[in-house]
Amino acid sequence: MSLKPLEFDRRYGELDHVFSAYVGQLADDTPERPSSALTAYLRHTWHSRPWALAVAEQQLREYAEHPPGRLRLRLGEFHPLPDTGVPDAEVREWLLALAGHTRRSIEEGEVPPPSPVPDTHWEWHARFPELTQFLGGWFSQDMPDEFADHDAAIDDYAATTDRTLVARLVGELRELVALALDEPDYVVGAAELGMEVEPPEPHATSDWLTHVADRLSAFRPDYGGPDRRPN
Known part of the structure; x- marks a missing residue:
């Protein structure tokens, strides 16, 4: 059965914000460098909802380690991953890279500096x-x-x-x-x-x-x- 709103927010609410930041953007993150999309998400969230970063890191890691099967996706029991252009075989490592960048940002205080002009469509709307x-x-x-x-x-x-x-x-x-x-x-x-x-x-x-x-x-x-x- 489809997820109820409360359960969706508990399991995927902040993950949905992260995925939304990639609409129209390249998912070209590497373990060494975050993409423009993730940088925009981190910058805005640090300055508006810093507590949500830890939730994002947890939900990204959980989704990467326990990906849903096709049946559960069809039943609406999982939040579907948007088409980011990342090959299916590389999605797990990509999600873990996002979680890694988010964790380092929290633990090491790596806050993207404010930008007068938002970098992405998502950042314009979020700001x-x-x-x-x-x-x-x-x-x-x-x-x-x-x-x-x-x-x-x-x-x-x-x-x-x-x-x-x-x-x-x-x-x-x-x-x-x-x-x-x-x-x-x-x-x-x-x-x-x-x-x-x-x-x-x-x-x-x-x-x-x-x-x-x-x-x-x-x-x-x-x-x-x-x-x-x-x-």
Whole structure:
């Protein structure tokens, strides 16, 4: 029978984060050198959820030493390994290499230094999760058909989203702008985070991100009149 959510998280929850970091990336780890995907995972997790690294090391090693058979995979009793391009005969050694790098990172304090520009698609999304939801949900290629203009889409997000999440988005926007990246990096970042339309003229991408943060900060939701306030 398929794994229940609680059991999945206990056995494969952090492993799933590690595997997700390899989507679209080369699994070219060696015992001596971690890949860009694993480095991105280690960097972000060290600075956001350092306790999870020990869980990842344990789950990687357990999966490597006790791989599932095809029947158990078909029954949903195991988390399937994504197609990383690693030959089946080499998967065990690859997983053990990941576990080894993770353990050394913990035991020797080898923390990948912060990077102003995320290295991978996964790292962009992990670092700016609410901005991912905002750009991917409100600024897809369908935006011109759904809203009169960019500001109308911003206002729709603000009016339909919990204020806690709106505040979180403003923080992520401020963080991204404060990195003072080159303009091409902002264009790439917006695309990685799901934006499929150009910013409105005359804004460059970085200017428009600042405009979004300012507009959301000034937005006041309509709670139905002066005598109605949120609980």
